Amino acid sequence: MAVRADQLAAQLSRSLAPVYLLAGAEPLLIQESRDLVIQAAQAQGFVERTVHEVHKNFDWSRLSEDSAALSLFSSRKIIDVRLPTGRPGRDGSKALLELVDAADPDVLLLVTCEKWDTSLRKSKWASGLARAGVLVEIWPVKPHQLPQWIRGRMAAAGLEPEPEAIALLADLVEGNLLAAQQEIDKLLLLDQGVRISASDVAKAVANSARFDAFRLVECVLLGQLGECLRVASGLNRTNVAIQAVSGALYRELMLTDTVRSAIQSGEQESAVFGKLRIWPARQTPIKQALKRLSALEFGESFRILALIDRQSKGRAGGDPWQTLDRLLWYLCDPSAVKPA
Helix, strand or coil: CCEEEHHHHHHHHHHHCCEEEEEEEEEEHHHHHHHHHHHHHHHHHCCEEEEEECCCCCHHHHHHHHHHHCCCCCCCEEEEEEEEECHHHHHHHHHHHHHHHCCCCEEEEEEEEECCCCCHHHHHHHHHHHHEEEEECCCCCHHHHHHHHHHHHHHHHEEEHHHHHHHCCCHCCCCHHHHHHHHHHHHHHCCCCCCCCCCHHHHHHCCCCHHHHHHHHHHHHHHHHHHHHHHHHHHHHHHCCCHHHHHHHHHHHHHHHHHHHHHHCCCCCHHHHHHCCCCHHHHHHHHHHHHHHHHHHHHEEEEEEEHHHHHHHHCCCCCHHHHHHHHHHHHHHHCCCCCC
């Protein structure tokens, strides 16, 4: 039987299956699903749990030995198998299916896979586990789905976020669900009421590298050179990867250049912002940048960002952080400095 991750709690409340296969590349959702299964099993007397981390030379015979071994503490146990690759191989497939075929009511098999695709779902071992119990497939949350996912998480935590707060948090976490959940937990700890604004989100993540990179981009668009150089220096000093910084800068400059191009082609500014889903608090920095930067200067900026990328990988001479400082100066005051 296959269920979605958000249906797992309801399934567990109805009955406890003998086998659970949790598969997907979202660590947070995998861990939460695993915790739900373990809690439900423990409530039904599966007190003992043995964890098997599968590696290249893993001895699969340990599973049958483990299932047959008696415990001094409990007659019911969970065999927790963690399969990073999602590919147990011939021996692993055989061992897992034999454990399922044994159908011991005092043994619950819990298998988690960190990699998953449709070909793995169709494999003999996965199909066998799904028929015997419950398959929970966890697919990555797509960028356009992330705001809705964050909204649901915040609502479940008792928070009432404003649309701009959700959009800001989605920008900051860049698809990392674990980071998003951590920031939601921080908002709860602030204990400043259920209504959450964009400024509340900014305050909660003010000490994180993600926020500093986001802050750098905002200062660039606003043309605040002194603050740009200060934030960039802090990122460098705390060993933040320059690829993360240049990547954030590239994405926002590309968005701003898209706005410039659309307006120049005759579209209404408000219509462009609406089409690109740029919320009001982000519009002011973009408007400021458009007053300073032309198509030529955007092009030069992208060229310099490409140079920074090559420098960071050792494919071009020079210090990427120094090149970044020069780019920041150029973006804040194009007339005062020549591009690198």
